[in-house]
Amino acid sequence: xxxxxxxxxxxxxxxxxxxxxxxxxxxxxxxxxxxxxxxxxxxxxxxxxxxxxxxxxxxxxxxxxxxxxxxxxxxxxxxxxxxxxxxxxxxxxxxxxxxxxxxxxxxxxxxxxxxxxxxxxxxxxxxxxxxxxxxxxxxxxxxxxxxxxxxxxxxxxxxxxxxxxxxxxxxxxxxxxxxxxxxxxxxxxxxxxxxxxxxxxxxxxxxxxxxxxxxxxxxxxxxxxxxxxxxxxxxxxxxxxxxxxxxxxxxxxxxxxxxxxxxxxxx
Amino acid sequence: xxxxxxxxxxxxxxxxxxxxxxxxxxxxxxxxxxxxxxxxxxxxxxxxxxxxxxxxxxxxxxxxxxxxxxxxxxxxxxxxxxxxxxxxxxxxxxxxxxxxxxxxxxxxxxxxxxxxxxxxxxxxxxxxxxxxxxxxxxxxxxxxxxxxxxxxxxxxxxxxxxxxxxxxxxxxxxxxxxxxxxxxxxxxxxxxxxxxxxxxxxxxxxxxxxxxxxxxxxxxxxxxxxxxxxxxxxxxxxxxxxxxxxxxxxxxxxxxxxxxxxxxxxxxxxxxxxxxxxxxxxxxxxxxxxxxxxxxxxxxxxxxxxxxxxxxxxxxxxxxxxxxxxxxxxxxxxxxxxxxxxxxxx
Numbered sequence: 001x002x003x004x005x006x007x008x009x010x011x012x013x014x015x016x017x018x019x020x021x022x023x024x025x026x027x028x029x030x031x032x033x034x035x036x037x038x039x040x041x042x043x044x045x046x047x048x049x050x051x052x053x054x055x056x057x058x059x060x061x062x063x064x065x066x067x068x069x070x071x072x073x074x075x076x077x078x079x080x081x082x083x084x085x086x087x088x089x090x091x092x093x094x095x096x097x098x099x100x101x102x103x104x105x106x107x108x109x110x111x112x113x114x115x116x117x118x119x120x121x122x123x124x125x126x127x128x129x130x131x132x133x134x135x136x137x138x139x140x141x142x143x144x145x146x147x148x149x150x151x152x153x154x155x156x157x158x159x160x161x162x163x164x165x166x167x168x169x170x171x172x173x174x175x176x177x178x179x180x181x182x183x184x185x186x187x188x189x190x191x192x193x194x195x196x197x198x199x200x201x202x203x204x205x206x207x208x209x210x211x212x213x214x215x216x217x218x219x220x221x222x223x224x225x226x227x228x229x230x231x232x233x234x235x236x237x238x239x240x241x242x243x244x245x246x247x248x249x250x251x252x253x254x255x256x257x258x259x260x261x262x263x264x265x266x267x
Numbered sequence: 268x269x270x271x272x273x274x275x276x277x278x279x280x281x282x283x284x285x286x287x288x289x290x291x292x293x294x295x296x297x298x299x300x301x302x303x304x305x306x307x308x309x310x311x312x313x314x315x316x317x318x319x320x321x322x323x324x325x326x327x328x329x330x331x332x333x334x335x336x337x338x339x340x341x342x343x344x345x346x347x348x349x350x351x352x353x354x355x356x357x358x359x360x361x362x363x364x365x366x367x368x369x370x371x372x373x374x375x376x377x378x379x380x381x382x383x384x385x386x387x388x389x390x391x392x393x394x395x396x397x398x399x400x401x402x403x404x405x406x407x408x409x410x411x412x413x414x415x416x417x418x419x420x421x422x423x424x425x426x427x428x429x430x431x432x433x434x435x436x437x438x439x440x441x442x443x444x445x446x447x448x449x450x451x452x453x454x455x456x457x458x459x460x461x462x463x464x465x466x467x468x469x470x471x472x473x474x475x476x477x478x479x480x481x482x483x484x485x486x487x488x489x490x491x492x493x494x495x496x497x498x499x500x501x502x503x504x505x506x507x508x509x510x511x512x513x514x515x516x517x518x519x520x521x522x523x524x525x526x527x528x529x530x531x532x533x534x535x536x537x538x539x540x541x542x543x544x545x546x547x548x549x550x551x552x553x554x555x556x557x558x559x560x561x562x563x564x565x566x567x568x569x570x571x572x573x574x575x576x577x578x579x580x581x582x583x584x585x586x587x588x589x590x591x592x593x594x595x596x597x598x599x600x601x602x603x604x605x606x607x608x609x610x611x612x613x
């Protein structure tokens with residue numbers, strides 16, 4: 001199975017946000033999407049599951065044109081962990097995850113044993129069975145993030161889209177979370193697409209990385225090809241040093257100096 | 268705990284709550300039948316009711332039977348229906364708008380109905396036309412507000428709320444105008460209508476508002492899962508497969524229909540639709556699968572109780588039930604609010 005984004009363009013009113021973006025992701029693969037603020041990362045994710053309808057271009061899942069599907073059909077194929085999910089209402093973790101079964105339930109249907117089993121499995125995969133009867137308003141941010149993943153998994157998707165999923169997590173939770181995504185890609189055969197501002201985590205966990213700049217793909221490839229000082233300087237305007245960690249065998253990007261400022265004037 | 272076990276336990280808990288409320292409603296009915304200008308013993312009430320089904324020799328004055336069958340039952344049923352309608356549509360509106368200030372009247376249905384009614388009263392066309400006119404203008408107002416708020420195929424909730432407020436103010440001004448030009452007798456009639464009350468209850472009113480209120484409420488409850496998903500935001504709901512735009516339109520129409528049907532027969536009864544959903548949310552949580560039926564039953568119980576007080580507090584004179592709902596409901600609500608320190612989820 002593969003996800004193919006074919007010449008997708010999008011604009012907010014007259015402002016072009018994506019210009020002819022093309023790429024493919026295979027089953028079991030993790031794609032990291034990076035780029036400066038406003039480069040179109042979130043817009044691209046929203047175009048993939050048709051929350052925003054591409055102005056031109058098509059997103060295919062195998063031969064299936066995603067933008068031609070109804071929302072329930074899309075929800076059966078694509079699960080999303082959005083940037084900032086709100087959790088103001090007192091649902092239990094069980095209920096929050098069960099909402100992932102929504103696309104499979106007709107208006108007159110009741111949840112069956114199969115739905116409950118899938119909820120159990122999603123809770124098990126994300127390791128939050130111990131929280132299942134708690135209220136989502138009474139758990140930590142990291143735990144809530146896992147609830148949202150579990151909900152997405154309950155949709156039994158083939159593609160998982162994540163928008164800065166590690167933003168509010170401490171480093172141990174960040175690693176735990178990304179290890180979980182790696183596991184889901186490898187063992188469950190999911191296509192995982194992560195938008196991130198954290199270049200180091202993107203370099204460490206992505207099979208391939210895609211850099212967006214002003215709505216266009218600036219570079220795409222394996223982390224070693226993409227993360228070189230010249231590219232980072234072109235896109236972010238900052239000098240970096242790239243080193244390889246002997247412990248994780250992944251590359252690390254160390255920011256050095258902001259280019260357009262005098263060293264003396266920095267705070 | 269496994270999901271299956273959790274949800275079957277919860278199903279049991281929910282059935283328990285619902286049977287409790289249904290029992291409460293039944294007791295409220297019995298009590299409401301016994302009190303009034305003449306107090307009739309509950310046992311005798313039961314006997315009179317059963318005499319309609321099975322043959323029981325009549326040992327009571329015929330006037331008792333007339334009072335119970337012809338006056339009290341329709342009044343209680345109408346009170347229950349209208350209370351239930353306001354409870355359900357208030358819950359739906361608050362969920363739909365994700366706004367704790369939303370009431371059944373957000374789409375302007377109340378002021379639309381008020382204008383329709385006061386227009387009929389001033390024109391002196393006859394009291395038969397008051398309810399139909401109120402209903403028609405009320406429903407049209409909801410559609411007007413919706414179409415004003417729709418811009419470029421989108422209906423943002425904030426715009427919808429503001430359009431509702433603006434149109435309400437417009438119709439209120441028209442109502443004020445009719446009051447200004449109305450002769451003394453009609454003016455009194457308009458004011459009474461605006462206060463809202465169950466004094467004009469009869470079987471005809473019960474029969475006309477029963478189908479839209481019951482069907483509309485059942486219809487809204489079919490969208491419970493959608494409303495739940497929409498509580499976590501429009502986009503999150505779309506991510507799990509909810510067609511947010513369509514659902515919003517359908518639920519809005521159903522809730523407006525239910526509210527209009529209620530308002531058209533009893534006038535504007537405030538506070539029930541605002542407060543009952545909040546109170547039930549404090550007790551049973553935000554899940555619309557239990558919240559909607561609970562608000563339906565609790566709204567019915569609350570309004571019948573308010574009406575019992577309205578017709579007994581300063582008997583033989585009656586108070587408008589709208590005054591009671593506010594005087595009774597607001598302190599109770601504020602008490603709960605202080606105790607919980609916040610409105611659930613909002």
